[in-house]
Amino acid sequence: MTELTSRDLIIQATYFVASILFILGLRSLTKPTQARLGMQQAAFGMLFAVIGTLLNAHILSYQWIMIGLIVGTIIGYPMAMKVAMTSMPQFVAFSHAFGAIAATIVGVVEYRHMHTIDAMGNMPGMSRGVAAAIGFEVLFGALTVTGSFMAFGKLQELITGRPITFRGQNAFNITLIAAAFVSLGVLIYNPDTTWAFYTLVSLGLFLGVSMVLPIGGGDMPVVISLLNSYAGLAASATGFAIGNNVLIIAGALEGAGGFILSLIMSKAMNRSFANIVFGAFGSAPAASTKAGGPTKEAKTITAEDAATQLAYAGSVVIIPGYGMAVAQAQHTCRELHELIQKKGGKVTYAIHPVAGRMPGHLNVILSEAGIDYGALLTDVDDANRVLASADVAVIVGANDIVNPDAEEDKSSPLYGMPIFRPWTGKTVFVVKRGKGTGFSGVENPLFTKDNTLMIYGDAKGVLGNLVKEIKALDEGH
Amino acid sequence: MLQIFQLYVFVLAGFVGFIVIQRVPPLLHTPLMSATNAISGISLVGAIVAAGGQYGTVSTILGFVAVVCATTNVVAGFLITDRMLAMFKGQKPATAKAAAEKAAQAGAGK
Numbered sequence: 001m002t003e004l005t006s007r008d009l010i011i012q013a014t015y016f017v018a019s020i021l022f023i024l025g026l027r028s029l030t031k032p033t034q035a036r037l038g039m040q041q042a043a044f045g046m047l048f049a050v051i052g053t054l055l056n057a058h059i060l061s062y063q064w065i066m067i068g069l070i071v072g073t074i075i076g077y078p079m080a081m082k083v084a085m086t087s088m089p090q091f092v093a094f095s096h097a098f099g100a101i102a103a104t105i106v107g108v109v110e111y112r113h114m115h116t117i118d119a120m121g122n123m124p125g126m127s128r129g130v131a132a133a134i135g136f137e138v139l140f141g142a143l144t145v146t147g148s149f150m151a152f153g154k155l156q157e158l159i160t161g162r163p164i165t166f167r168g169q170n171a172f173n174i175t176l177i178a179a180a181f182v183s184l185g186v187l188i189y190n191p192d193t194t195w196a197f198y199t200l201v202s203l204g205l206f207l208g209v210s211m212v213l214p215i216g217g218g219d220m221p222v223v224i225s226l227l228n229s230y231a232g233l234a235a236s237a238t239g240f241a242i243g244n245n246v247l248i249i250a251g252a253l254e255g256a257g258g259f260i261l262s263l264i265m266s267k268a269m270n271r272s273f274a275n276i277v278f279g280a281f282g283s284a285p286a287a288s289t290k291a292g293g294p295t296k297e298a299k300t301i302t303a304e305d306a307a308t309q310l311a312y313a314g315s316v317v318i319i320p321g322y323g324m325a326v327a328q329a330q331h332t333c334r335e336l337h338e339l340i341q342k343k344g345g346k347v348t349y350a351i352h353p354v355a356g357r358m359p360g361h362l363n364v365i366l367s368e369a370g371i372d373y374g375a376l377l378t379d380v381d382d383a384n385r386v387l388a389s390a391d392v393a394v395i396v397g398a399n400d401i402v403n404p405d406a407e408e409d410k411s412s413p414l415y416g417m418p419i420f421r422p423w424t425g426k427t428v429f430v431v432k433r434g435k436g437t438g439f440s441g442v443e444n445p446l447f448t449k450d451n452t453l454m455i456y457g458d459a460k461g462v463l464g465n466l467v468k469e470i471k472a473l474d475e476g477h
Numbered sequence: 478m479l480q481i482f483q484l485y486v487f488v489l490a491g492f493v494g495f496i497v498i499q500r501v502p503p504l505l506h507t508p509l510m511s512a513t514n515a516i517s518g519i520s521l522v523g524a525i526v527a528a529g530g531q532y533g534t535v536s537t538i539l540g541f542v543a544v545v546c547a548t549t550n551v552v553a554g555f556l557i558t559d560r561m562l563a564m565f566k567g568q569k570p571a572t573a574k575a576a577a578e579k580a581a582q583a584g585a586g587k
Contacts, residue, residue: 022516023493029509030500036562039512043555046519053522059529064541068528072548079549080556091557092511095550099518102547105539106523113532129480228510235517240483242523248483249490254513256494261506353503360506367564378503 007055014052015246021045022250026257032373049246085368086325089224089357090155096224096231097148103234104141104201107134110241111197131191133240135184135200140234142204143211148227150212151220155357161217169214176207218322218400220357222265229258261359268353268380270406270417301453303462306429307469310336311343313391317383319350319420320362323397323433327459330369333396336463337371339470345391349376350383350420352401380418393422395430397459403444428452431462508561515554521547 004012021042028038050069059065083091111134114126126134153159180203186196215223236251238244266272310316318337324330337347349366356362360378367373377383387393395402405412406419422428428451446452455462501509524547528540 018519019490023497025516026494026501026509026512027497029505029512030497030502032502032505032562032565035505035508035565036559039508039555039558039562042512042516043559046516046521046551046555049519049522050525053525056526056529058526060531061529061537064528064537065525065544068524068541068544069548072545072550073552075545076549076552076554077556080553080560083557085561088507088511088557088561091553092507092514095511095514095554095557098546098553099514099520099550102518102520102524102543102550105543105546106520106527109527109532109536109539109543110523112536113530116533133480224510228514232513232517235520236487238520238523240480240487242526243479243483244522245483245486247519247522248487250516250519252487252490253494253498254517256491257498257509257513260495260498261510264503264506351503358507359510360503360508363504364507364561364564367561373504373565376504 005057007057011052011055014048015244018045018049018052019246019249021048022253026253085365086328087155088361088364089220090152092224092358093148093152093155093227096227097145097152100141100144100148100231100234103231103238104138104145104204106238107137107141107241108201110134111138115192115194126191128188128191130241132184132188133237135187135197137234137237137241138197138201139180139184139204140230140237142201143208144227144230144234146205146208147212147223147230148208150209151223151227154212154215154217155220163216164213169210173207173210176203176210179203180207217357218354219269221354221359221361222262222269222271224358225258225261225265227258229255229262232256232258264353265359268418270414298447298452298454301429301455303455303465304469306453306455307466307473309392309427310340310345310394310466311470311473313340313345315386315390315392316340316345316347317350317377317387317390317393317422317425318347319352319393319395319398319402319422320355320366321352321396321398321401322356322361323399324459325356325362325365325397327397327461329396329459329463330365330371332460332463332467333366334369334371335467336470337375339467343470347375348383348386350387350393351376351378352380352398352420353378355398355401380420384421384424387420387422388424390422390425391427393425393428395422395428395432396463397431397433399432399444402446404446404449405444408445422446423449423451426451430454431459432456433458505562505565508558508565511554511558511561515551515558518547518551518554521551 022045025038025042028034114124117123154161180200183196183200186193187200212223232251232254236248236255239247239251340347351362363376366376377386400414402420402422403414406414406417409415423446430447430452432454447454524540524543528537528544
């Protein structure tokens, strides 16, 4: 090892401080009240690391670095300040893509640099260990870039949210993955094999597209978590490639975070873990159309009657789904919440781990509307206990997460998924756009249960009517 | 040798991440994701060296693009995380008060 200069020591010190602040920042996220401060400190850690890097002796020109930092800030700032909470999944996908572009490019530049003949006529070359790291870096990086852009396109509805499949898709993907590993093997065996390196980059770009295409909108929480993990691994591999510990640590943290979220999402959807790791989750649903239609007709209720019941309810549980986000009904929901509360009822929310398009999505949307996070029940078992004694459960834009088939019908594709049991309470209102099925295409027998009443219409409109009717009740007195 | 040392760092950091992040409540899963995303924007460090190392025109241009992307990732990531966490912070006292009120109302209702 070469002797450390005092400048190197300062740089390493900034990286060390940054690493510690990152870990403390993530730890602060275990407590909602401390989280903000902790993450602000982590941001300072990032600033230290950047300032430290600027002292690096290899940097000869600052012009493009400064312009790059300024341009990036000009793009990033308004993006973050303007984005609506309902669009968080798209935003995160976009952000993953940007981080991954950077990681991939750093890999390419490093590889090129090590394979350029310098003025003395020598080529630095690289060891097999570095070649392995750089290979993983560009593979995961490139895959995350296109995968995230595809996810972004699907979430933003630039591409259809339905799974896009073709015959032999799995075989095609497996071939791509096999080819990627062969290229990686060749690159590690002989780090100077330039074609293997660029093949790896291209295969990564292809894989990102072909792995996300067959995935439907409802499976997005898994995809985003997985891309989160891949983006982290790419950053970590960058750290291995350029010998930088803070990159290894930060990448490992994101890798672990994405991994844990993928596990939680897969559990909440009752998908196997292997299914998640290999990204082969596209083909699972879309089965079972055999149900043969509901045997009973679902009952409906008018907004006026529903409002009366809500106004005199002691305990109301609202179960929101992605439909609430789509209809932007969260603010109207808060109004309804406050009215019921004023009438003496207690309102809580049952939030399923996979409700929305990314982990924890609806918590953020409801909090944005000013709903106290103390009212959000995020544990399925806790929520079911509250639901059992509830006077009214209101389901807004959710479907599969309240489908009793998940517990009762072994042939259902949803079977085994942990769900809410609103029918164990007194009355269930289902606010629903139309008579269609949920994302998974499965009939929902909840709608024909004896204590279930349907209110058809757009979530925002229906909740608005309920608010109006409850107010009218007051004036009637 | 150096890479074995790096592997230690990776595995240990992974464990720390796993243990810490497992305790993050589902309530904060969205901010968690944007936070880890912002933190891994640390690739910026690599991008800066690539852009300033004068490894040739192509490398400088690529490095510049990498700096722009990584900076966007970092700035947007930390800001959006802060925006989200601001919604969860400071509600705690209100929660306690609201809970007390709710309890009182529930008592009156029965």
